[in-house]
Amino acid sequence: xxxxVFPQVLTGAVMTKGLRVTDLRLNVSATGDDIVDEVRISIExxxxxxxxxxSGSGKTTVGLAVLGHSRRGVTIAHGRVECxxxxxxxxxxxxxxxxxxxxVSYVPQDPASSLNPALRIGVQLMEALEVHDFGGSVESRKVxxxxxxxxxxxxxxxxxxxxxxxxxxxxxxxxxxxxxAFACRPSVIVLDEPTTxxxxxxxxxxxxxxxxLTRDHGVAALYITxxxxxxxxxxxxxxxxxxxxxxxxxxxxxxxxxxxxPYTKHLVIAAPDIEGKKEIVGLAxxxxxxxxxxxxxxxxLRCESADDACRSVFPxxxxxxxxxxxxCIKIGKLPNVVVVKPRASQTIESGASVVVLQDVSxxxxxxxxxxxxxxxxxxxxxxxxxxxSGSGKTTVSRAIGGLHREWTGSMSFNGAELQKxxxxxxxxxxxxxxxxxxxxxxxLNPRRTIGESIxxxxxxxxxxxxxxxxxxLDVLEKVNLPxxxxxxxxxxxxxxxRQRVAIARALVSNPxxxxxxxxxxxxxxxxxxxxxxxxxxxxxxxxxxxxxVTHNLPLVRSIADEVAVMSEGRIVEVGPAESVIGNPQQAxxxxxIMATPSIERSMx
Amino acid sequence: MSxxxxxxxxxxxxxxxxxxxxxxxxxxxxxxxxxxxxxxxxRDATPENLEALRAILGLDRPxxxxxxxxxxxxxxxxxxxxFTTQMSVSTYLGPRFGNSxxxxxxxxxVSIPISLLLGGYMALKRDSLFDSSSSxxxxxxxxxxxxxMGTGLIVIFATTVFQWFxxxxxxxxxxxxxxxxxxxxxxxxxxxxxxIPYVSRTMRASMVEVLESDYIEMARLKGVSERNVLLxxxxxxxxxxxxxxxxxxxxxxxxxxxxxxRLFNYPGVGSALTDAIRVRDLPVIxxxxxxxxxxxxxxxLIADVATVLVTPRLRTTxx
Numbered sequence: 025x026x027x028x029v030f031p032q033v034l035t036g037a038v039m040t041k042g043l044r045v046t047d048l049r050l051n052v053s054a055t056g057d058d059i060v061d062e063v064r065i066s067i068e069x070x071x072x073x074x075x076x077x078x079s080g081s082g083k084t085t086v087g088l089a090v091l092g093h094s095r096r097g098v099t100i101a102h103g104r105v106e107c108x109x110x111x112x113x114x115x116x117x118x119x120x121x122x123x124x125x126x127x128v129s130y131v132p133q134d135p136a137s138s139l140n141p142a143l144r145i146g147v148q149l150m151e152a153l154e155v156h157d158f159g160g161s162v163e164s165r166k167v168x169x170x171x172x173x174x175x176x177x178x179x180x181x182x183x184x185x186x187x188x189x190x191x192x193x194x195x196x197x198x199x200x201x202x203x204x205a206f207a208c209r210p211s212v213i214v215l216d217e218p219t220t221x222x223x224x225x226x227x228x229x230x231x232x233x234x235x236x237l238t239r240d241h242g243v244a245a246l247y248i249t250x251x252x253x254x255x256x257x258x259x260x261x262x263x264x265x266x267x268x269x270x271x272x273x274x275x276x277x278x279x280x281x282x283x284x285x286p287y288t289k290h291l292v293i294a295a296p297d298i299e300g301k302k303e304i305v306g307l308a309x310x311x312x313x314x315x316x317x318x319x320x321x322x323x324x325l326r327c328e329s330a331d332d333a334c335r336s337v338f339p340x341x342x343x344x345x346x347x348x349x350x351x352c353i354k355i356g357k358l359p360n361v362v363v364v365k366p367r368a369s370q371t372i373e374s375g376a377s378v379v380v381l382q383d384v385s386x387x388x389x390x391x392x393x394x395x396x397x398x399x400x401x402x403x404x405x406x407x408x409x410x411x412x413s414g415s416g417k418t419t420v421s422r423a424i425g426g427l428h429r430e431w432t433g434s435m436s437f438n439g440a441e442l443q444k445x446x447x448x449x450x451x452x453x454x455x456x457x458x459x460x461x462x463x464x465x466x467x468l469n470p471r472r473t474i475g476e477s478i479x480x481x482x483x484x485x486x487x488x489x490x491x492x493x494x495x496x497l498d499v500l501e502k503v504n505l506p507x508x509x510x511x512x513x514x515x516x517x518x519x520x521x522r523q524r525v526a527i528a529r530a531l532v533s534n535p536x537x538x539x540x541x542x543x544x545x546x547x548x549x550x551x552x553x554x555x556x557x558x559x560x561x562x563x564x565x566x567x568x569x570x571x572x573v574t575h576n577l578p579l580v581r582s583i584a585d586e587v588a589v590m591s592e593g594r595i596v597e598v599g600p601a602e603s604v605i606g607n608p609q610q611a612x613x614x615x616x617i618m619a620t621p622s623i624e625r626s627m628x
Numbered sequence: 629m630s631x632x633x634x635x636x637x638x639x640x641x642x643x644x645x646x647x648x649x650x651x652x653x654x655x656x657x658x659x660x661x662x663x664x665x666x667x668x669x670x671r672d673a674t675p676e677n678l679e680a681l682r683a684i685l686g687l688d689r690p691x692x693x694x695x696x697x698x699x700x701x702x703x704x705x706x707x708x709x710x711f712t713t714q715m716s717v718s719t720y721l722g723p724r725f726g727n728s729x730x731x732x733x734x735x736x737x738v739s740i741p742i743s744l745l746l747g748g749y750m751a752l753k754r755d756s757l758f759d760s761s762s763s764x765x766x767x768x769x770x771x772x773x774x775x776x777m778g779t780g781l782i783v784i785f786a787t788t789v790f791q792w793f794x795x796x797x798x799x800x801x802x803x804x805x806x807x808x809x810x811x812x813x814x815x816x817x818x819x820x821x822x823x824i825p826y827v828s829r830t831m832r833a834s835m836v837e838v839l840e841s842d843y844i845e846m847a848r849l850k851g852v853s854e855r856n857v858l859l860x861x862x863x864x865x866x867x868x869x870x871x872x873x874x875x876x877x878x879x880x881x882x883x884x885x886x887x888x889x890r891l892f893n894y895p896g897v898g899s900a901l902t903d904a905i906r907v908r909d910l911p912v913i914x915x916x917x918x919x920x921x922x923x924x925x926x927x928x929l930i931a932d933v934a935t936v937l938v939t940p941r942l943r944t945t946x947x
Contacts, residue, residue, distance in 0.1 A: 091849055096840075125851035132849075137842040141941055142864045155851045188940040204850065 041069040041108050042244035043090065043128075043212045048103030050085050050094060057315035059085050059098060060268040064341075067244035067261070069211065072235070074247045074255040074276075076291070077265030078311060078548040083248045084133075086265070087214040089113075090246060091128050092120040108211040126156040128212040129205040133220055135197035139189035145200050146185025149173075152207040172203040176233055195226035199233065206237050213238070216248045223412040223575065228619040231258055250549060252295040253578065256280055257621035261347075264288050267311040267322035269338075274348030280627055284350040286358055287323045294553035296578035298605065298617060299624035304582045306554025310518050321352070329358050375403030378536050378569045379424060379457070384433035386419050394419050394431070394593045401537060406563060406570040408580040408601065411590035412616075418541060420590070421573045425459035425539050438536070451485060458530035462542040464522035468514040474500075475510030478529045499528040502565075503558060520551035527558065537569045545576065556583050577620050581605055589613050631943070635933055642925040649921040650702070654695045657913050663687075667908045668711050702918070708911035712904075717915045721900060725919070728889065728896030730805045731812055732881050735819035740874055743824050747831025747870075748863065751839060763829070770825035774884050778818040778891040785814060796893040805894075815892045822884050823877050830873040834866040841865075868935045875931030879924040 048063040060082035067073045075083050085098065092112045094100050105112040107128045112120065124130075132138035140148060149172065153165045173180040176199040189197055198218055205213055215234065219227040235258060238245045247259060255262055256276060263273040264287065272285040283289045290307045309326040312318065318325070320335035327334065339351040352358075377400040386394040394416040401407045411417045422428035424435065426446030435442040437456060443449045461467040468477055478499060479492040487495070497507045503524040514522055523543060530538055540559065544552040560583060563570055572584055580587050580601055587605065588598040589612065597610040608614045665681040666673065673681075682688045686697060701708065707717035746766075750759045769777070786795035797811040805812050838844060839862055847861045848854075889898035897916055904912035936942045 088849075093849060095845075121851050121853060123851070124849050130846070130849040132842055132846055134842060138846040140843040140847065140861050140865070142938065143861070151852065152850050155853070188944060190941045191944065
């Protein structure tokens with residue numbers, strides 16, 4: 025199935041520094057099924073290679089294997105990992121422990137959970153130096169510690185080092201993670217989605233720090249992410265993973281302007297961008313998981329151009345251009361634009377205002393966090409409410425949904441005043457305003473079938489069983505799910521499918537307004553694009569008004585007509601999406617947009 | 629310092645709980661249909677004598693005024709006079725309380741470290757033969773009542789199989805328990821075996837969770853030695869829940885000791901309590917129930933404080 029010899033296209037010369045991974049395979053220990061296979065990567069010192077792919081594609085597995093580590097239930101089957109001059113996988117446990125942190129280090133995805141809650145950050149940072157006896161003496165380690173803090177732009181005073189992780193902000197925690205990773209001046213560093221969950225301005229600082237440190241110290245960085253805009257901004261080279269294989273690898277330019285593999289093309293098309301309005305297009309289906317992968321190309325199941333040849337044997341690596349390789353037997357024979365979706369007119373006629381907020385202030389236990397917000401959402405219109413975490417956007421949306429009772433001011437729905445909680449609202453208002461939650465894994469009752477979950481609102485208003493069944497099938501069709509899904513349970517569905525079910529459950533009440541609270545932030549980019557596409561279609565077909573709450577500015581361009589920018593509980597700018605994002609007037613909006621990485625901007 | 633305020637507030641809560649407990653104890657025991665005067669004077673007592681004794685004991689007063697009288701005395705440190713021994717309750721129970729405290733303390737000191745090690749090692753060797761057999765064994769021990777375990781120990785180590793230890797304790801009145809070191813081995817072992825299953829299983833669960841956490845993986849990826857990963861990173865974080873269960877267990881030991889002391893004829897408060905219940909010696913029953921209640925309140929308080937101390941997130945956010 026795999027051949028150990030590959031044409032040497034990426035780098036001709038033998039490297040003595042940097043990272044080289046060859047023919048890496050990791051198995052599910054119990055079954056021997058491949059999680060990743062035939063992985064080949066090489067990164068030169070001072071360069072950043074981005075490893076991109078959907079969740080479950082094996083990115084983190086590869087990243088950990090670079091440190092010779094595999095999680096419970098996973099076995100490193102074979103391969104070579106060379107960090108500078110050292111082959112990592114052949115080392116015994118003690119030797120592996122020695123090189124971890126010293127020769128190759130790791131920056132984890134979630135800094136909050138990766139720092140020990142019971143140890144002060146100074147102790148944890150010092151430990152990174154102590155375990156490798158860095159500097160040879162306590163005094164020189166103290167000097168290095170101060171230097172590390174400076175490198176990541178954190179305060180160097182003793183009081184700060186005495187803090188516990190929970191006393192730092194998310195951005196500061198991630199800087200501590202970075203400081204720890206760079207502590208012993210490693211040759212190779214693996215960064216596993218280090219900015220996921222951070223606000224854009226914090227992300228910008230962290231990315232800048234990463235770029236600076238890798239360049240200054242000649243570190244080869246493997247940057248794992250699913251965010252293509254970050255890739256375009258930060259990386260030199262990109263490796264695209266799909267179902268455990270690297271399907272395409274090349275320079276950033278190669279990948280974004282001349283993608284060869286159909287999967288890469290789909291990824292690029294699905295990524296929203298803050299520069300220029302772009303129709304994002306999703307892709308149905310999901311990548312096969314370990315043990316269920318076909319003998320042929322694993323993307324063939326979703327590929328428009330796949331034929332029998334694709335399905336019979338896994339494609340070997342072929343060269344597209346110098347330093348640009350892919351695993352597809354049809355390169356050059358693929359349609360250039362993968363999907364062109366015929367679209368109705370971009371803007372729909374907006375009707376009368378259906379939800380109007382006037383001077384709404386809201387808070388928690390007496391502490392006001394939202395100040396004097398006035399908004400209106402018109403029929404058929406999508407209003408995006410954007411802002412960083414803590415800006416109050418979710419509080420506003422929950423108040424509209426009747427889920428948050430501590431607010432003052434006035435709110436009306438179809439001209440009638442709205443009560444504070446959903447329980448006290450009229451059934452018309454309750455059905456008219458439907459809420460869709462961020463996390464489709466938590467918002468569906470795992471003990472109910474999809475059909476039961478969807479028909480629940482109907483049961484409450486006393487719809488008959490047969491009518492309910494018809495309504496369920498009807499809304500499932502609207503969200504492009506087969507009717508047979510009514511009998512399934514949530515755990516049998518993928519994240520994207522669950523979010524479709526959540527949308528279907530909202531639609532069954534014939535709503536006028538959909539409140540969408542970060543509905544795509546837990547989803548992969550292709551799935552996100554498909555959900556955005558679906559919401560756009562529904563809006564047009566049903567004339568729905570939509571409040572789209574998000575921190576993802578690029579996405580706003582692809583879905584919203586109007587946008588309201590929130591900061592520290594206030595609306596700082598509101599207007600048509602095109603003009604607010606294309607030509608922002610307020611300093612805050614400008615800084616937010618400048619901090620947001622963009623593929624187009626990076627390609628210029 | 630806020631930790632002191634926290635302790636003070638908890639103490640106040642504990643005091644409130646004790647007052648509620650005292651009321652429950654008093655009304656339940658005093659409200660029993662049996663007449664203590666009849667118990668004391670026996671079958672042949674004349675009605676006049678009974679009446680007189682009831683007046684002396686204050687049993688003719690309304691229940692509520694009896695309760696407040698009793699509570700005031702308790703607060704003053706006067707727990708009354710034992711009906712049967714005619715000694716003051718504190719003189720009668722003082723040495724016995726010391727005896728009980730001795731086996732409880734030793735039992736705790738022995739069982740907690742063993743449980744932590746056992747549970748921690750089970751978590752470390754998760755799903756191994758050691759783990760599954762220990763899980764099975766602790767489950768069996770958890771399911772066995774103390775008297776069965778105690779009897780089993782007597783059969784194996786005192787009578788039928790080996791004759792290493794005495795089956796019953798013969799302590800002279802007023803003699804310290806450590807004057808008979810061989811005698812206390814089996815009672816203490818019974819208590820230890822009763823405690824280990826709960827604490828070790830909690831430790832295992834807590835440790836498994838910690839070992840799966842991101843910060844443990846991160847510590848390993850930093851190059852920290854396996855020994856330090858466990859001792860420095862995993863162990864302190866696993867202790868919180870264990871403290872809570874240990875506290876419940878120590879308090880439970882007080883109750884468990886009742887049976888164990890009876891079984892081994894050990895002159896502690898447990899055997900005093902069973903004796904007192906048999907003869908309806910109300911002052912003794914009330915005192916001992918209140919004492920057991922106080923141990924519950926106090927150990928839980930200590931556990932809460934200890935949990936706060938090992939959890940910086942809780943410690944630094946104390947209001």
